[in-house]
Amino acid sequence: MTSSDSSMLHLSIILFTAVFTDNILLARFLGMCSFLSVSRQVKTALGLGFAVVFVMTFTIALDWLAYRYILEPYAIEYFRFILFIVIIAAFVQFVEMAIERYSPVLYQNLGIFLPLITVNCAILGASLFMVIREYNLAEAIAFGFGSGVGWMLAIIAMAGIREKLNNALIPKGLQGPGITLIIAGIMALAFIGFTGVLSGR
Amino acid sequence: MVGRKKTKDVVLTAVWGENPVFRQILGICSALAVTNLVLNTMVMGAAVIFTTALSGFTVSLLRKYTPRIIRMMVEVLIIAFYVILFDQALKAYWPDMSGNLGPYVGLIITNCIIMGRAEAFANNNPPLLSFVDGFSSGAGYSLVLICVAVVRELLGMGSLMGIPVPFFSSALWDRWIIMVMPPGAFFTLAVIVWLARTMQKDTEEKKTKGSK
Amino acid sequence: MSLKDRAWFPIVYMFGITLLLSTILIIFGTLTRKRVKENETVAFERAVLEALPIDLPAAVTPNQIHSIYVSDIREANDSSAGALRYVKEDTLKGFALPLEGPGFWAPIKGVIGIEPDGLTITGIAFYEQNETPGLGGEITKSTFRDQFKGKKIAETETPLQIRNPSEALDGSSVHAITGATQTSNRLAAFLNAYLLEWRKQRMDRKW
Numbered sequence: 001m002t003s004s005d006s007s008m009l010h011l012s013i014i015l016f017t018a019v020f021t022d023n024i025l026l027a028r029f030l031g032m033c034s035f036l037s038v039s040r041q042v043k044t045a046l047g048l049g050f051a052v053v054f055v056m057t058f059t060i061a062l063d064w065l066a067y068r069y070i071l072e073p074y075a076i077e078y079f080r081f082i083l084f085i086v087i088i089a090a091f092v093q094f095v096e097m098a099i100e101r102y103s104p105v106l107y108q109n110l111g112i113f114l115p116l117i118t119v120n121c122a123i124l125g126a127s128l129f130m131v132i133r134e135y136n137l138a139e140a141i142a143f144g145f146g147s148g149v150g151w152m153l154a155i156i157a158m159a160g161i162r163e164k165l166n167n168a169l170i171p172k173g174l175q176g177p178g179i180t181l182i183i184a185g186i187m188a189l190a191f192i193g194f195t196g197v198l199s200g201r
Numbered sequence: 202m203v204g205r206k207k208t209k210d211v212v213l214t215a216v217w218g219e220n221p222v223f224r225q226i227l228g229i230c231s232a233l234a235v236t237n238l239v240l241n242t243m244v245m246g247a248a249v250i251f252t253t254a255l256s257g258f259t260v261s262l263l264r265k266y267t268p269r270i271i272r273m274m275v276e277v278l279i280i281a282f283y284v285i286l287f288d289q290a291l292k293a294y295w296p297d298m299s300g301n302l303g304p305y306v307g308l309i310i311t312n313c314i315i316m317g318r319a320e321a322f323a324n325n326n327p328p329l330l331s332f333v334d335g336f337s338s339g340a341g342y343s344l345v346l347i348c349v350a351v352v353r354e355l356l357g358m359g360s361l362m363g364i365p366v367p368f369f370s371s372a373l374w375d376r377w378i379i380m381v382m383p384p385g386a387f388f389t390l391a392v393i394v395w396l397a398r399t400m401q402k403d404t405e406e407k408k409t410k411g412s413k
Numbered sequence: 414m415s416l417k418d419r420a421w422f423p424i425v426y427m428f429g430i431t432l433l434l435s436t437i438l439i440i441f442g443t444l445t446r447k448r449v450k451e452n453e454t455v456a457f458e459r460a461v462l463e464a465l466p467i468d469l470p471a472a473v474t475p476n477q478i479h480s481i482y483v484s485d486i487r488e489a490n491d492s493s494a495g496a497l498r499y500v501k502e503d504t505l506k507g508f509a510l511p512l513e514g515p516g517f518w519a520p521i522k523g524v525i526g527i528e529p530d531g532l533t534i535t536g537i538a539f540y541e542q543n544e545t546p547g548l549g550g551e552i553t554k555s556t557f558r559d560q561f562k563g564k565k566i567a568e569t570e571t572p573l574q575i576r577n578p579s580e581a582l583d584g585s586s587v588h589a590i591t592g593a594t595q596t597s598n599r600l601a602a603f604l605n606a607y608l609l610e611w612r613k614q615r616m617d618r619k620w
Contacts, residue, residue, distance in 0.1 A: 022518065027383045029233040033313055078289050078442050079435075081307045082281045121230045121311035128304035132543070133519050173399035178391050185387030192382065195595055238546045263430075268423040275430055282434040286441060293445035296452040303519075303543055358547045378592040381547040 011142045014135075018146025020194035024122050025154040026187055028129075031122030035155055036180050038116070045159035049152030051113040053145065055095070056123050059088050060144030063127040064137055077131075084127045089118045122151055158183060208333055215337035220345065220397070228314035232346050233390065234305055237381045239362045241301050242350035244291075246343025248306055250336055252283045253315045257335030260323040276319045277310070284309050314342055345393060352389045357381035451475065456540040457524075458482040461509045463538035463558075464526030465499045494614035496527070505529045510611055514603025517595040519543035521552070525604070527566070531615060534573070537561045549596030560587040572608040575601040 024030050031052070038048050063084050071077050096114045100107045117123060126147045130140045161183050170179050232249065235241040259279050260267075267275050288306045291299040299306075309315065318338050323331040354361055357380030359370035368374060379385050455475040462469060462481060470477070486509070487498040496508035508527045513520060521542045526535035537558050544550045551557055566572040567585040574586035575597050582588065589597035 029383070029386065030230050030308070032230040032233070033228070075446070076439065076442065078285050078438065081285055081288075081310055082278065085277060085281065085310060121308050124311050125230075125304060125308055128307050132304055171395070171399075172402060173395045173397075174391070178395045178398065181387045181391035181394065185384040185391065188382075188384040188387060189379070192384070241546065266426070268426060271423045271427050274427060278430060278434060282438065285438055289438075289442055289445055289449075293448040293452070296449075296456065300541070300543065301546060354547070378548070381545065381592070 011138060014139055014142045015146040018143050019150040019153065020191055023150040023154060023188075023191050024126060024147040025151050026184065026191050028125065030125040031120050031151055034116055034120055035151075035158065035184075036177055038113075039155050039158040039162055039180065042156060042159045042163060044113075045155045046152075047109055048113045048116065049148075049155050051110050051117055052120065052122065052151050053148030055088070055092060055114075055117050056126055056148035056151075057141060057145045059084075059091050059123060060127055060130055060140050061137065062087050062091060064130060064135070064140045067131060068137075080128070080131060081124075084124055088123055088127075092118050122147065154184075154187065157187060208330065211330060211334050212337040215334055216341035216344065217401075220341045228312040228317075228342065229346075229390070230308065230311070232305065232312075232342075233349070233386050234383075235302055236346055236350040236386055236389075237353050237357065238301075239347065239350045239354050241298070242346050243343070244295075244298055245302060245305065246339070246346060248284070248287045248291075248309055249312065249315070249342055250339030251287055252280060252309055252312075253318055253335035253339035254332050255283050255335070256280045256315060257318055257323040257331040258328050260319045261326060261328040261331035264324050272324070273320075276316060280315050280319070281310050314338060345390075345397075348393055349386065349389045352393075353380045353385050357385060455479060458486075460524045460538035460540035461486060461497060461511075461526075464509050464524040464536045465507050466526070466535045467499070492615070492618060494611050494618065496611065499526075507535055510607060512604060512607050514599065514606075516542055516544050516599055517549050517593075518545070521596075521600060521603075525561070525607075531612075532566050534561050534564045534566065544593070544596045548590065548593040551590045551593065552596060552600065557587075557590055566608055566612065570609070571601075571605050572612065573601075573605060575604075 018024070022028070025032070025035055034048060039045050063080075066083055066087060067077070067080060071080055071083065092114050096107075099110065126144055130143060133143075135143055158180070162180065165179065174182075232242070232245050235245050256276070256279050260276055263275065263279075284307060288299070291302070291306065315335075318331075318335050322334045326334070351361065355366060355369055356377045359374055359376055360366055369376075377385070380389070452475075455478055459469075459473075459478050462478060467481065467485070469481075485499055485501055487500050489495050489497055493508055496510040498505060499507040499509060507529060508531070510525050510527060511522070512525060513522045515521070519542070521539060521544070523537060523539035523542075525537045527533065528535055539553050542550070542552065544552065561573075564573060564587065565585045567574075572585065575589045576582065576586050578588045578591050580588075589601075
């Protein structure tokens with residue numbers, strides 16, 4: 001009943017919630033900048049989406065460890081903003097170097113997206129939510145992975161819709177960000193439908 | 202000293218002409234989530250203004266000494282410093298509000314506007330002017346979000362700043378619960394951006410016509 | 414060659430700035446830490462007092478809350494089954510049972526007050542929640558909380574029902590918040606679990 005319960009069911013509920021009902025983008029508005037600017041094509045959206053899932057899952061685990069073993073023992077929790085940012089930036093840098101060295105193919109597909117991720121507030125946001133909700137490590141990883149997948153799902157869907165809208169007639173003032181926001185609103189509406197699935201959980 | 206005209210120009214461009222939200226929809230992630238109540242939005246806006254203004258000032262003060270290669274790191278550090286100050290002060294002196302805003306105060310660090318102003322303006326301008334620029338950018342940004350919040354709270358809850366508004370809180374008005382929920386934020390912002398852009402287009406066209 | 418061009422300068426500079434800013438933050442953090450802790454304690458104490466039939470002045474200060482709490486609230490004992498006891502002039506005036514469970518967004522923590530008979534509810538209050546303001550967040554408003562006063566804990570599997578606002582109420586049910594089905598359902602789930610457990614433990618003790 002309490003949040004320390006880490007059975008598989010409990011973890012899968014956290015995962016499901018993060019992907020659908022509490023989608024970090026559509027319900028929490030995090031990662032909007034890249035969502036609005038990099039959602040013109042499905043292909044790039046897919047690449048960025050994968051990079052976010054990957055970075056989010058790992059940084060949330062690192063952030064959890066740092067919070068639990070560095071910040072809490074010294075009672076300097078308020079340093080988490082800086083520490084989390086540094087961890088995310090360092091991790092992204094490290095991954096960039098690693099894949100450039102060992103997998104040129106992957107680097108060509110994902111590499112350009114990695115620098116964009118450091119400034120993606122969804123990554124930092126997920127870590128901050130993890131602190132507020134007092135997740136344990138397993139829950140944090142489930143939440144990070146779920147949030148990443150949710151974000152990816154949203155940006156791919158958005159790119160798909162925008163590709164179809166290429167030749168549509170849209171009022172001048174609404175072109176670009178305006179219409180994207182309206183689509184996002186309708187998507188958020190659709191995702192709310194998923195809350196019923198979890199009722200009472 | 203800073204000329205009065207220049208200061209006025211800086212304020213006007215930051216709040217209207219180059220308003221970060223209308224122009225590029227920048228930096229809304231950190232604040233859109235709290236726009237369902239006007240009061241929360243105002244505190245959030247104050248946090249953004251506080252951070253942009255003071256970080257602009259500090260970055261500009263240090264601009265002659267900061268080595269280029271670590272410029273970004275220093276900027277992030279300064280921004281994070283002010284955000285933590287604000288967050289901690291809120292926790293100590295207004296705990297209810299701190300709870301309401303949750304992690305969103307901390308997320309100001311990743312707000313592209315603040316970093317953008319530090320990079321684009323504070324790096325090349327004197328401290329006081331950078332302060333004014335930061336203050337106005339923050340204010341322009343907050344203004345848009347407060348507009349969103351007014352619409353959402355009024356239509357969704359029939360109140361403003363927690364005070365019931367006569368017609369909207371009566372039985373005649375069926376509260377639009379969707380406005381309080383996330384989709385409401387997207388729709389409201391879209392409409393506001395639409396209006397602002399259309400108005401800006403009109404003035405631009407008039408200007409170009411006038412000069413011919 | 415000026416100071417700025419030396420290879421070590423950026424490192425020393427970064428180090429200096431970090432040191433300076435961190436020092437200020439640590440000083441500020443240390444100064445406010447006590448206050449932050451006190452805020453948390455008072456939030457809990459206020460919830461306990463609000464759940465019990467205690468008349469708090471409209472503009473009550475944190476200090477007043479703390480002193481009332483210290484003088485009238487006693488630790489849980491065997492007969493109270495985990496609930497705090499409200500004792501005035503050596504007579505038991507009520508129980509305050511702390512609750513905690515998952516909300517829609519984040520954990521909800523609160524206190525439910527019960528009369529010495531162990532059946533009648535005197536009130537409910539929440540001291541930590543992060544539900545949607547205006548929807549689930551309404552659980553902290555008096556319109557929702559006042560419904561609980563005087564309700565009886567029923568001898569059924571759901572001692573206290575939270576019903577759809579269109580349904581009729583009886584002596585042990587209250588109305589949910591319109592538009593906040595998830596928050597209401599989750600609250601009902603853990604509230605009932607706590608009440609069942611509390612009743613069971615008290616029964617066990619009696620026999």
